[in-house]
Amino acid sequence: MANLKQLAQSLGLSITTVSRALDGYSDVSAATRQRVQEAADKAGYRPNASARRLRKQRAELVAVTLPSEPGHIGPLHFLDMLSGCAEHLAGAGLNLVIAPVPHGESELDMCRRFVDGRRVDAMLLVRTKRHDERVEFLQSRGFPFVTNGRTESAIQHPYIDGDGFSGFHAATLRFHRDGHRRIAHVGGRQDYFFAHVRRQGWEAAMRESGLSPDLYVEQMPTEQGGYEAALGLLARSDRPTAIVCATDEMAIGVLRALREVDGGLSISVVGHDDLPIGAFTSPALSTMRMTGGNLGRSFASLLLRTIAGEPAETLQELHAIEFVDRDSHRLPPVAA
Amino acid sequence: MANLKQLAQSLGLSITTVSRALDGYSDVSAATRQRVQEAADKAGYRPNASARRLRKQRAELVAVTLPSEPGHIGPLHFLDMLSGCAEHLAGAGLNLVIAPVPHGESELDMCRRFVDGRRVDAMLLVRTKRHDERVEFLQSRGFPFVTNGRTESAIQHPYIDGDGFSGFHAATLRFHRDGHRRIAHVGGRQDYFFAHVRRQGWEAAMRESGLSPDLYVEQMPTEQGGYEAALGLLARSDRPTAIVCATDEMAIGVLRALREVDGGLSISVVGHDDLPIGAFTSPALSTMRMTGGNLGRSFASLLLRTIAGEPAETLQELHAIEFVDRDSHRLPPVAA
DNA sequence: AAGGTCATCCAAAACGTTTTGGGAGTCAAG
DNA sequence: CTTGACTCCCAAAACGTTTTGGATGACCTT
Numbered sequence: 189m190a191n192l193k194q195l196a197q198s199l200g201l202s203i204t205t206v207s208r209a210l211d212g213y214s215d216v217s218a219a220t221r222q223r224v225q226e227a228a229d230k231a232g233y234r235p236n237a238s239a240r241r242l243r244k245q246r247a248e249l250v251a252v253t254l255p256s257e258p259g260h261i262g263p264l265h266f267l268d269m270l271s272g273c274a275e276h277l278a279g280a281g282l283n284l285v286i287a288p289v290p291h292g293e294s295e296l297d298m299c300r301r302f303v304d305g306r307r308v309d310a311m312l313l314v315r316t317k318r319h320d321e322r323v324e325f326l327q328s329r330g331f332p333f334v335t336n337g338r339t340e341s342a343i344q345h346p347y348i349d350g351d352g353f354s355g356f357h358a359a360t361l362r363f364h365r366d367g368h369r370r371i372a373h374v375g376g377r378q379d380y381f382f383a384h385v386r387r388q389g390w391e392a393a394m395r396e397s398g399l400s401p402d403l404y405v406e407q408m409p410t411e412q413g414g415y416e417a418a419l420g421l422l423a424r425s426d427r428p429t430a431i432v433c434a435t436d437e438m439a440i441g442v443l444r445a446l447r448e449v450d451g452g453l454s455i456s457v458v459g460h461d462d463l464p465i466g467a468f469t470s471p472a473l474s475t476m477r478m479t480g481g482n483l484g485r486s487f488a489s490l491l492l493r494t495i496a497g498e499p500a501e502t503l504q505e506l507h508a509i510e511f512v513d514r515d516s517h518r519l520p521p522v523a524a
Numbered sequence: 525m526a527n528l529k530q531l532a533q534s535l536g537l538s539i540t541t542v543s544r545a546l547d548g549y550s551d552v553s554a555a556t557r558q559r560v561q562e563a564a565d566k567a568g569y570r571p572n573a574s575a576r577r578l579r580k581q582r583a584e585l586v587a588v589t590l591p592s593e594p595g596h597i598g599p600l601h602f603l604d605m606l607s608g609c610a611e612h613l614a615g616a617g618l619n620l621v622i623a624p625v626p627h628g629e630s631e632l633d634m635c636r637r638f639v640d641g642r643r644v645d646a647m648l649l650v651r652t653k654r655h656d657e658r659v660e661f662l663q664s665r666g667f668p669f670v671t672n673g674r675t676e677s678a679i680q681h682p683y684i685d686g687d688g689f690s691g692f693h694a695a696t697l698r699f700h701r702d703g704h705r706r707i708a709h710v711g712g713r714q715d716y717f718f719a720h721v722r723r724q725g726w727e728a729a730m731r732e733s734g735l736s737p738d739l740y741v742e743q744m745p746t747e748q749g750g751y752e753a754a755l756g757l758l759a760r761s762d763r764p765t766a767i768v769c770a771t772d773e774m775a776i777g778v779l780r781a782l783r784e785v786d787g788g789l790s791i792s793v794v795g796h797d798d799l800p801i802g803a804f805t806s807p808a809l810s811t812m813r814m815t816g817g818n819l820g821r822s823f824a825s826l827l828l829r830t831i832a833g834e835p836a837e838t839l840q841e842l843h844a845i846e847f848v849d850r851d852s853h854r855l856p857p858v859a860a
Numbered sequence: 861a862a863g864g865t866c867a868t869c870c871a872a873a874a875c876g877t878t879t880t881g882g883g884a885g886t887c888a889a890g
Numbered sequence: 891c892t893t894g895a896c897t898c899c900c901a902a903a904a905c906g907t908t909t910t911g912g913a914t915g916a917c918c919t920t
Contacts, residue, residue, distance in 0.1 A: 191905095191906060191907085192906065192907065193906075201869080201870090202869070202870045202871075203870085203871095203906090203907085203908095204869075204870055204871075204872095204908085204909085205868085205869055205870070207907070207908065207909090208869090208908090208909090211908085214867095215867075215868065215869075216867095216868070216869075217867075217868060217869090220868080220869085232636075232640055233640075234637070234640040234641035234642075235641065235906080235907065235908095236578075236641070236642055236905085236906050236907065237583065237641045237642060237643040238574055238577040238578040238581075238583060238642070238905080238906080238907090239578050239875090239905070239906035239907040239908090240906080240907055240908075241574040241577070241578075241875095241907090242572075242574040242575050242577075242578050242874095242875050242876065242877085242905085242906085242907075243874075243875050243906080243907045243908050243909085244875085244907085244908070245574075245875070247573065247574060249619075249621070251619075254603075254607050254610075256607065266603060267590075267602060267603045270622060271590050271592065271622065271624040272624075274590075274621075274622050274623065274624050275624045275625075275626050275627065278623075278624075278626055279626065283585075283587075283621040283623070283643070284621060284622055285585070285610075285619040285620060285621045285622075286606060286607065286610050286620055286621075286622055287610065287614075287619070288607040288608075288610050288611045288614075289611075290611050290614055290615065291611065300568075301570065304568055304569075304570040305570035305571065305572070305573045306570075306572055306573060306574065307573040307619070410800075411800065411801060411803070411804040415804065437801075440801065440804050441804055443804075443806075444804040444805075444806060447806045464746075464747065465747060465773075465776065465801060467747070468747040468748075468751065468776050468777055468779075468780040469780075469805070470779075470780060470783045470784075470806065527875095527876060527877085528876065528877065529876075537899080537900090538899070538900045538901075539876090539877085539878095539900085539901095540878085540879085540899075540900050540901075540902095541898085541899055541900070543877070543878065543879090544878090544879090544899090547878085551897075551898065551899075552897095552898065552899075553897075553898060553899090556898080556899085571876080571877065571878095572875085572876050572877065574875080574876080574877090575875070575876035575877040575878090575905090576876080576877055576878075577877090577905095578875090578876085578877075578904095578905050578906065578907085579876080579877045579878045579879085579904075579905050580877085580878070580905085581905070
């Protein structure tokens with residue numbers, strides 16, 4: 189309701205003084221400051237966001253691009269992460285806008301709109317590809333951004349990622365130690381960085397163990413994808429005794445297929461992401477997760493620091509993967 | 525990079541003319557318009573969002589409040605809805621910002637920040653309570669908003685909701701027709717409108733069938749909540765033969781408890797929301813869902829129309845609930 | 861009394877757009 | 891030649907804030 193001009197008028201002060209009083213500058217007397225503060229509180233005054241943004245040349249906004257995969261939008265733990273990120277950004281006066289890719293527009297066009305219209309101060313990119321055109325565009329514009337997941341970009345950029353290679357490497361080796369010899373991998377499209385390194389981890393572990401990485405199926409990173417992948421694997425003559433899945437969603441689809449075909453859990457399964465629901469599948473899903481605490485807070489921190497101009501090299505976080513052992517990985521290495 | 529002034533200078537035109545040419549006004553010649561258009565395209569010109577917002581007195585933003593329940597953030601299908609909503613809002617030049625409740629702040633304070641700072645043009649409220657202080661505040665300010673879920677507010681407001689009463693009424697009656705007599709309800713906190721009407725539907729159907737609505741447990745609307753509720757119900761001497769759950773998450777927790785206690789599905793179960801994952805539980809979860817097509821699009825439409833000043837009475841959508849029959853509701857009415 | 865140092869305050873510019881209220885020129889009708 | 895209508899263009903104001911670059915006294919020092 190109230191703006192600076194009205195407030196100043198009612199106090200018999202100039203706009204300048206009122207503004208500076210509220211911002212805590214030292215060149216306004218304590219008495220005046222308090223008088224202004226009280227009047228502002230009583231009037232419920234908040235500076236007009238658009239005006240401040242124009243003057244300060246900051247949008248006070250960060251956009252996060254939402255991948256829109258057919259039938260399934262991003263991993264299920266996204267919203268948790270976004271919420272945490274938005275909360276910590278709000279602490280610094282920034283809001284988080286979600287930016288799904290409009291029908292018939294490319295992710296690139298969307299980035300262009302946000303960057304060239306100066307609608308945001310930074311962007312948060314999720315589900316990076318090995319060669320990501322969004323990353324290249326933002327780099328060419330010198331625009332601040334942080335990614336969830338690494339890329340194969342020649343130029344460094346800020347990111348947070350889990351060490352998928354080591355995680356899947358370790359999971360595969362553990363199955364091998366437990367006596368498994370036919371260890372399958374259900375992976376996602378290899379142009380996604382996360383899917384690629386997870387597969388690499390599995391493959392490396394297989395070769396180190398003297399096994400050939402034949403039992404590989406590529407599918408959509410959804411329950412349906414995992415389900416179909418498992419049906420294919422179960423029909424093979426060299427049926428696996430263990431399956432390492434790129435995501436928990438896929439693993440849940442695999443569990444479902446096992447129950448349908450074998451009537452229960454006949455093969456060891458492990459997923460990745462530690463979805464809350466994994467504790468409630470039957471059997472309870474063994475999985476992996478990124479270490480490192482509050483992910484949303486970390487993203488917010490990196491975003492703020494990259495906006496502040498810190499160099500990319502100091503804004504890269506690669507977190508270790510840890511096992512979350514429940515029941516689905518404990519089967520003996522013999523198919524039912 | 526470029527602004528209107530630079531563009532005008534390079535074309536030898538006034539700022540006014542360039543602005544009006546790009547906005548398609550009729551008082552600029554076709555030749556000039558085209559010349560301007562081409563120059564703008566070449567320079568990659570986009571109007572500065574902050575400046576336009578200030579001048580037009582519109583924030584071009586809508587905020588959606590995110591409920592932050594301990595351990596679980598909102599229903600899992602939220603993100604899908606938000607994404608659809610954001611996409612359709614973007615078509616009208618609005619962006620959607622997500623607004624989680626910051627630690628140590630109330631939902632009310634948050635609304636105040638957005639409204640008084642004129643940071644947004646409207647708000648989208650989810651998970652309404654029967655008496656919702658956010659609704660009352662926004663109504664007292666005359667600020668545009670739409671809710672997901674009804675309230676018991678004396679004043680009308682725009683909303684989209686499913687007819688939970690009829691849905692749970694019908695589901696309970698169907699169990700009764702199938703021969704069930706001990707039909708339980710696992711519900712959520714009754715200050716939430718959706719939880720309240722769903723319970724009312726179950727209760728009404730029980731009474732109409734001459735049964736007393738004793739088998740009721742209230743829990744968190746999460747897998748864990750459903751799990752604990754089911755453990756309690758299974759220990760009773762008047763153990764139910766069917767359970768109607770307020771949400772799919774709860775139903776999934778119930779299924780898990782059944783498997784643990786009875787070693788399989790011993791009781792009929794039905795949930796609500798049609799989470800994609802329901803098709804992949806074992807048994808596949810029978811559930812209900814709101815009819816009415818693209819929910820996100822509907823919210824976007826209602827938001828735009830309430831911003832445009834349409835009266836609340838014409839902006840209320842109550843959608844029917846339909847069954848999604850899979851396997852978990854088909855058991856005979858006899859406990860194992 | 862002059863000069864210097866503070867403490868307080870303020871007018872005006874700037875941010876980049878949209879919109880208001882004309883102004884200049886052309887052309888046809890009277 | 892005047893008048894009015896029409897086409898095309900523009901200067902200036904406005905949106906509400908932050909920031910720059912002083913201005914005005916009061917008080918102290920010499």
